[in-house]
Amino acid sequence: MQLTTEMEPLVRFSGVQKTYDGEHLVVKDLNLNIQKGEFVTxxxxxxxxxTTCLMMLAGFETPTSGDIFLGQERLNTLPPHKRNIGMVFQNYALFPHMSVEENLLYPLKTRKISKAIAKEKVDKILSKIKLKEFAHRRPSQLSGGQQQRVALARALVFEPQLVLMDEPLGALDKQLREHMQLEIKHLHEQLGLTVVFVTHDQSEALTMSDRVAVFNDGVIQQIDTPHNLYEYPANSFVAQFIGENNTLPGKIQSKEQNTCQVSFGDGFTTRALAGKNLNSGDKTQLSIRPERVRLNSGHLNLENQFNATLHEFIYLGDHLRLRCELAGNDQFYVKVPVNELCPNLKAGDRIQLGWSDQDVRALDYL
Amino acid sequence: MTSALAMSQPAISEKVPGLKAQLRRAERLRKLKAIALVAPLAIFLVIAFVIPISNMLWRSVDNSEVMQVMPETARLLTEWDGKDLPSEAVFSVFAQELRDSRTGGGLGRIGRRLNYEDPTFRTLLTQTLRTLPATTEKTWSETLQSIHPRWSETDTWLALQRAAPATTDRYLLAALDLQRGSDGSIERIDENQRVYQQVFVRTLVIAGGVTLICLLMGFPLAYLLATLPTSQSNLLMIFVLLPFWTSLLVRTAAWIVLLQSGGLVNTTLMTLGLIESPLQLVFNRIGVFFAMVHILLPFMILPLYSVMKGISPVYQRAATSLGAHPFAAFWQIYVPQTLSGVAAGTILVFIMAIGYYITPALVGGPSDQMVSYFVAYYTNTTNNWGMAAALGTFLLIATLLLYLVYHKLVNQKQLIRN
Structure with missing residues (x-):
């Protein structure tokens, strides 16, 4: 009994649909449970x-059908200001006519928390985000990263049960963004926050989240840990959207339990892990990560080996990407660490590529 | 060469000789181009704006009539102590210059000026001139005193003395219902003659009222315009701007047609049985407010709209997500951000309103006339440019003060933005 109450999700989307024009569904039959303390992207x-899902959770959009629960409470008709959900907006939405301190005091003032306690809370969170000396500045006098931290602090200072973030790092440059990703992740761990984070940047999602829900066309394609999403994509969309991916169209020749025999190109065949709902004779798309393809693999004893042509070197500092032509696909990439590359290799060479059964999957044909 | 070398070195803080001169030379052509582009407008402004306005401001203290027509008399009278009658020299020069003033319209000018001191002065001058001999065996003082007994009164000469200096503050004082007493100190004029203080207060009250109504009516409309989808807001905007396509006079006259006793509004109300007898809606304060608000409303809406258009709706969302009721979010977060627009619209409407003339003149009653009415009265009817200029000067001062306040407000706003 104790166990079941603990497993009761904090946020529950149940059969939620949303349409703006009455013709097209922007969100189709969404079912999603988020546990307390989880970081879900x-x-x-x-x-x-x-974003529509996030806005429905925040209360700025209403579901066309279905229910959203926060704890035991049904949120559908609850106005946003009564939801007690903190939100960080895309461009921070710090109030330009108030100082940093006044911005942080605002949610406490609306909750009629006494001035002394409010001041204490604001001081505490200001020192947490290391902006104490900026308390009396206007948001416009802060740098992008500082504004971002204030926006975060403002969404946290009233200790909401849930924090929503709508692409909060989109406006920062790459270095600062990566720094803030870690900072938010650490805050999440320290304070035990429940966070729902929206982004279109897959590396951001992988870095920060406990679980990632990959959306396409109003449907969650897959919801899983970052590791599982990357290593075991459920379908071609997820495989292509998360990380780099080589795609080879083919046809399933035969299927055993988990593996299958796939023919592709002009008379090539490989063994691959079989995706769901695929039977022999179906068209399929093979998916292989560039780092799982081995170069000059003759001595490695791999199950699947093919001849290919090397077209181009792309130097990226820590590794090289080789653009090859395999089975008529000249956009086939192989990722090789710089120190493992044979120095005699040059564009136009015939090379041998290989991969293990476990590293290639036959997924739905897009 | 040396400076070019110096520039390529990383130590920028070291002074490079001649660098400033180089910069000036490099920038000179650009500056000249900019000046040439601005020049036509600057010249136009000087001719059409600076010169006439300075001229009008000068007229509010200008007192040169007597000095120009009777230069010697004016000079001698400024030396006169004002206790006994002036000396024979004054009488003789005055008689001479009075006779000369007949040619060139000088008599008319000093007559009008001296009438402000004493309303019978012009008559006195013409009567004197009629019988003034070219020469006399007696002294000129006796001759003049025999022509009219008033020349033997010091008050007559004191009036002439007051009009003698090149400048005067009488118009400026009179525009505030003040005057110089016989001892030269500033005092208020008789209670039953006081007009302008009340007129200034009335002008400010009407302008303030019109501004307030415009703000109360314009704010929601501007908000609507800023939040509606573009296609609908464009259509609404055309309706806001439509009045600009009609002449001011036509719009004002239209209000008379609508609001008069037998007009559309009264007949409708009476037909509906809401009122028994027609309401007095025009030729009084109500009419003035109706017409002025209608005309000035766009000047409130446009600056408000332009500011509101730039405020992202996300701020109000943020406020509600932080627990503020939507009304509180609007009042605490949205409205403060519109203040620069409110300031701009308010100042614009107020400054335009305090200068209003035609509309109150047409749809107002006698007790609704504003300062401009009296400016027009003095320039068109009585030809008293001094009074017109003095009233105008105070209007200008009021406007400039308001502009200063506005400037301060807007600067503060910009500080916040940056």
Whole structure:
């Protein structure tokens, strides 16, 4: 009994649908449970419905059908200002006519918390984000990263049960963004926050989240830990959206329990892990990560070996990407650490590529 | 060469000789181009704006009539102590210059000026001139005193003395219902003659009232315009701007047609049985407010709209997500951000309103006339440019003060933004 109450999700989407024009569903039959203390990222291309989900949770949009629960409370008709959900907006939405301190005091003032306690809380969170000496500045006098931290602090200072973030790092440059990703992750761990984070940046999602929900076309394609998403994509969309991916169209020749025999190109065949709902005779798309393809693999004793042509070297500092032509696909990439590359290799050479059964999957044909 | 070398070195803080001169030379052509582009407007402004306005401001203290027509008399009278009658020299020069003033319209000018001191002075001058001999065996003082007994009164000469200096503050004082007493100190004029203080207060009250109504009516409309989808807001915007396509006079006259006793509004109300007898809606304060608010409303809406258009709706969302009721979010977060627009609209409407003339003149009653009405009255009817200029000067001062306040407000706003 104790166990079941603990497993009761904090946020529950149940059969939620949303349409703006009455014709197209932006969100289709969404079912999603988020546990207390979890960091869940909604990831997807623009127009995939992820932001709409967040806005429904925040209360700025209402579901066309279905229910959203926060704890025991049904949120559908609860106005946003009564939800006690902290939110960090895309461009921070710090109030330009108030100082940093006044911005942070605002949510406490609306909750009629006494001035002394409010001041204490604000001081505490200001020192946590290391902006104590900026308390009396206007937001416009802060740098992008500092504004971001204030926005974060403002969403946390009233200790909400849930924090929503709508692409909060989109406006920062790469270095600062990576720094803030870690900072937010650490805050999440220290304070035991429950966070729902929206982004279209897959590396951000992988870095920060406990679980990632990949959205496309209003449907969650897969929801899983970053590791599982990357290593075991459920379908071709997820495989292509998360990380780099080589795609080879083919046809399933035969299927055993988990593996199958796939023919592709002109008379090539490989063994691969079989995706769901695929039977022999179906068209399929093979998916292989560039770092799982081995170069000059003759001595490695791999199950699948093929001849290919090397077209181009792309130097990236710590590693090289080789653009090859395999089975008529001249956009086939192989990732090689710089120190493992044979120095005699040059563009136009015939090379041998290979991979293990476990590293290639036959997924749905897009 | 040396400076070029110096520039390529990383130590920028070291002074490079001649660098400033180089910069000036490099920038000179650009500056000249900029000046040439601005020049036509600057010249136009000087001719059409600076010169006439300075001229009008000068007229509020200008007192040169007597000095120009009777230079010697004016000079001698400024030396006169004002206790006994002036000396024979004054009488003789005055008689001479009075006779000369007949040619060139000088008599008319000093007559009008001296009438402000004493309303019978012009008559006195013409009567004197009619019988003034070219020469006399007696002294000129006796001759003049025999022509009219008033020349033997010091008050007559004191009036002439007051009009003698090149400048005067009488118009400026009179525009505030003040005057110089016989001892030269500033005092208030008789209670039953006081006009302008009340007129200034009335002008400020009407302008303030119109501004307030415009703000109360314009703010929601501007908000609507800023939040509606573009296609609908464009259509609404055309309706806001439509009045600009009609002449001010036509719009004002239209209000008379609508609001008069037998007008559309009164007949409708009476037909509906809401009122028994027609309401007095025009030729009084109500009419003035109706017409002025209608005309000035766009000047409030446009600056408000432009500021509101730039405020992202996300701020109000943020406020509600932080627990503020939507009304509180609007009042605490949205409205403060519109203040620069409110300041701009308010100042614009107020400054335009305090200068209003035609509309109150047409749809107002006698007790609704504003300062501009009296400016027009003095320039068109009585030809008293001094009074017109003095009233105008105070209007200008009021406007400039308001502009200063506005400037301060806007600067503060910009500080916040940056």
């Amino acid at each position: 909604l990831l997807g291309p623009s127009g995939s419905g992820k």
